[in-house]
Amino acid sequence: MNGWQRFAAEYRRSLVACIAAAVLGLLMLAALLAPLVSPQNPYDLAQVELMDARLAPGSASSDGHHTYWLGTDAQGRDMLSAILYGLRISLVVGCSATLLAVAIGIVVGLVAGYFGGRFDALLMRVADMQLSFPAILVALILIAILGQGTGKVIGALVAAQWAYYARTIRGVVLVERQREYISAARVLALPVTSILFRHLLPNCMPSLIVVGALQVASAIALEATLSFLGVGLPITEPSLGLLIANGFTYLLSGKYWISFFPGLALLATIMSINLVADQLRDVLNPRLRVD
């Protein structure tokens, strides 16, 4: 049995995790194929009919051609299409922010952990300072300084999250660098970059994957929060958070679906990511393994 087969076998032990993985896969596929599968392009004003505004789920359109399965919002946009497109944006922003934060965290964590000393102290105090503020506050301050825009939101998410990765990696490196294989690598006078990225990094991977998977979920949640507060993504690129915000005013007048379904999509995304990450942690961490 090779590594992947064993991994798959252990992952399959939890039914919940399998369902979560399936839901996550479905959501990602839907987001990826949004332009192909959604009934309407919610950004194409020619397709949006103002006559159809705020229709309940299951209503037929005014021209009688199709059904709005999840209802429509105040502009007459099909909610299902808006959610698919919104999910796409949420996932892209969340994942790209995570990737960037991981890249920064890896470099900072490896360097701080391996070299130690003053450099380590400086970097880790910066990380500590950062972690002592709530992530949302850091992101809000940055958005206030930088201004709005997709790139800037990603920047704010990266700034709010790199420290988690840097801390995780540093912790692992502090343990790993005591191992003799690192002494052996130093004795062979391997280049420092090779010791850091070829010898230390792969040994940090299990922890990194787990933290990364959990943090993708919180990046998506953070972005949704920012958008909900109106300081996130621009209104022309509505993510799930913005869709929830749009329907917020109609909640008390009984038109729940404008907020409810995007909220449900967000919940499903974050929960499935968290469940998958949880199972990954159990599978990748032999100390938690029960045999």
Place this chain on the structure above:
Amino acid sequence: MATPSLDVDGLKTWFFTRAGAVKAVDGVSFSVAPGEVMGLVGESGSGKSITGFSIMGLIDAPGRVVDGRILFKGEDLRLRSDAQMRELRGNRIAMIFQDPMMTLNPVLRIDVQMTEAVLAHRRVTRAKALDLACAALERVGIAAPEERLRAYPHQLSGGMRQRVAIAIALLNEPDLIIADEPTTALDVTIQGQILFEMQKVCAASGTSLIWITHDLSVVAGLADQVGVMYAGRMVEHGTVHQVLEAPRHPYTQGLIASVPSVEARGQRLKQIPGVMALPIDLQGCAFAPRCERARVGCTQDLPLVTQQDGRRLRCCNPA
């Protein structure tokens, strides 16, 4: 005798801690000729490993080599810059560690780890590096080296892993190998095989070997000369015959007496009472508090004195 491969003179490596300067290595001198095997013996914390790391130039803060000369083929290594030391390390001087479970990176395949060691020092193609790796594995007696190259460390046994570690040390045909207790974690038969291979390889290539160990039986079978260290100092140094057959320092005698032997079956094993003092502010002989032969004069500092038979001894009341 030709220029020695390595000539260490008055080496002092101190660690500057809050409690004071820990003199982990305090004035150690010895020299090793090409093809010669030197055994460095002592209990844990006596400074054997730190001596090895000092030669490699790999002492981390708060430690520092504060004094002494380390002449490698006549050139003082302490005058070399970091970059110049890196050219030597793993290339002209190699080191092997104690635990074969730990010296190989668990997530990298053997071929990656071996070719990397070659490519760090030589401008050769990957294919050529792989050939060299293969040849090195063959030299340390590994069957089917091509197959082993594609394995991960966890797929190999302990003895096999230590052979791989030794093969990595041999890759660039070094002039000096420092082996830090490389057979301690192995069982006796594997240990014997590895000692045999090492002896063969060193004799064939004229490589000098410093074998750091606390196992006197290994030294007896392998070394030409033996240095016994205690609390950072050499206490007795001579040929393997002198030191092991007619030890004169009470510590050396104690070490030899505490090796279990077949003849003394059923008898209580001799042991040296007490523990080694931390080498901070030592006055006089560090071994005196544990020594059977200690007397008043032992509180005086004593130099390493060359005896009539050529051995060097640091003791005011030798046997």
